[in-house]
Amino acid sequence: MGDLYALDFDGILCDSCGESSLSAVKAAKVRWPGLFDGVDSKLEDWIVDQMFIIRPVVETGYENLLLVRLLLEMRLPSIRKSSVAEGLTIEGILENWSKLKPVIMEEWDEKREPLVDLFGKVRDEWMEDDLATWIDANRFYPGVADALKFASSKVYIVTTKQGRFAEALLRELAGVTIPSERIYGLGTGPKVEVLKQLQKQSEHQGLTLHFVEDRLATLKNVIKEPELDGWNLYLGKWGYNTQKEREEAAGISRVQLLELSDFSKKLK
Numbered sequence: 001m002g003d004l005y006a007l008d009f010d011g012i013l014c015d016s017c018g019e020s021s022l023s024a025v026k027a028a029k030v031r032w033p034g035l036f037d038g039v040d041s042k043l044e045d046w047i048v049d050q051m052f053i054i055r056p057v058v059e060t061g062y063e064n065l066l067l068v069r070l071l072l073e074m075r076l077p078s079i080r081k082s083s084v085a086e087g088l089t090i091e092g093i094l095e096n097w098s099k100l101k102p103v104i105m106e107e108w109d110e111k112r113e114p115l116v117d118l119f120g121k122v123r124d125e126w127m128e129d130d131l132a133t134w135i136d137a138n139r140f141y142p143g144v145a146d147a148l149k150f151a152s153s154k155v156y157i158v159t160t161k162q163g164r165f166a167e168a169l170l171r172e173l174a175g176v177t178i179p180s181e182r183i184y185g186l187g188t189g190p191k192v193e194v195l196k197q198l199q200k201q202s203e204h205q206g207l208t209l210h211f212v213e214d215r216l217a218t219l220k221n222v223i224k225e226p227e228l229d230g231w232n233l234y235l236g237k238w239g240y241n242t243q244k245e246r247e248e249a250a251g252i253s254r255v256q257l258l259e260l261s262d263f264s265k266k267l268k
């Protein structure tokens with residue numbers, strides 16, 4: 001009958017870590033201007049480098065902003081306002097982000113929504129001012145653009161990114177037009193709910209369902225839902241996950257570890 005693929009965007013189709021880290025630094029400068037007073041370009045480079053290592057903890061883009069400030073507080077005792085920054089290591093962030101996040105948001109008196117809006121606004125402005133450099137800060141993984149272009153399966157994008165950004169990158173960088181109704185972006189609800197919606201649609205009855213994601217925590221959320229038992233689940237090894245998470249995934253029978261080269265073949 002055919003296959004339906006629900007694909008995560010960042011870390012599966014597109015390596016956007018450079019772009020999201022630079023956007024986060026720009027947004028952090030807007031949100032907390034005083035914080036960057038003593039910050040030179042060397043320290044700023046250090047922050048962007050660390051962001052590549054801790055990227056696996058990020059579920060939604062605005063968290064990049066929190067990470068930028070946390071990294072700054074780790075390096076600069078004078079600006080420290082959170083109780084967790086002293087003695088914190090990169091390893092510590094990778095291990096404990098879900099516990100650290102609510103603590104720093106409380107201590108910095110920040111709420112999710114304004115940060116989401118600001119992060120989107122900073123990206124919009126960057127795109128408007130200089131679309132070429134914004135696009136250049138992203139790249140599609142090798143083979144992915146062609147796989148999407150020539151896919152015979154029904155493809156949906158399920159992402160925590162704002163849909164308009166995913167659409168622009170697909171169009172401008174990958175040369176692929178995916179209709180906006182096939183893109184479930186930020187604000188369309190949790191991924192588990194999107195998957196439930198997709199499997200219920202009458203035109204999808206009889207299709208084999210596949211969900212490809214690079215975040216193990218998201219796949220675990222799917223496993224928790226008996227209603228979603230029919231989905232084949234894949235952890236993309238090339239994306240933003242750690243060795244430890246890949247080892248854990250290898251022990252979960254519902255989850256298949258997927259190589260990039262096999263992923264491109266599957267869509268065809």
Ligand SMILES: [Mg+2]
Pocket residue numbers: 008009010011012213214215239240
């Ligand atoms: Mg991802």
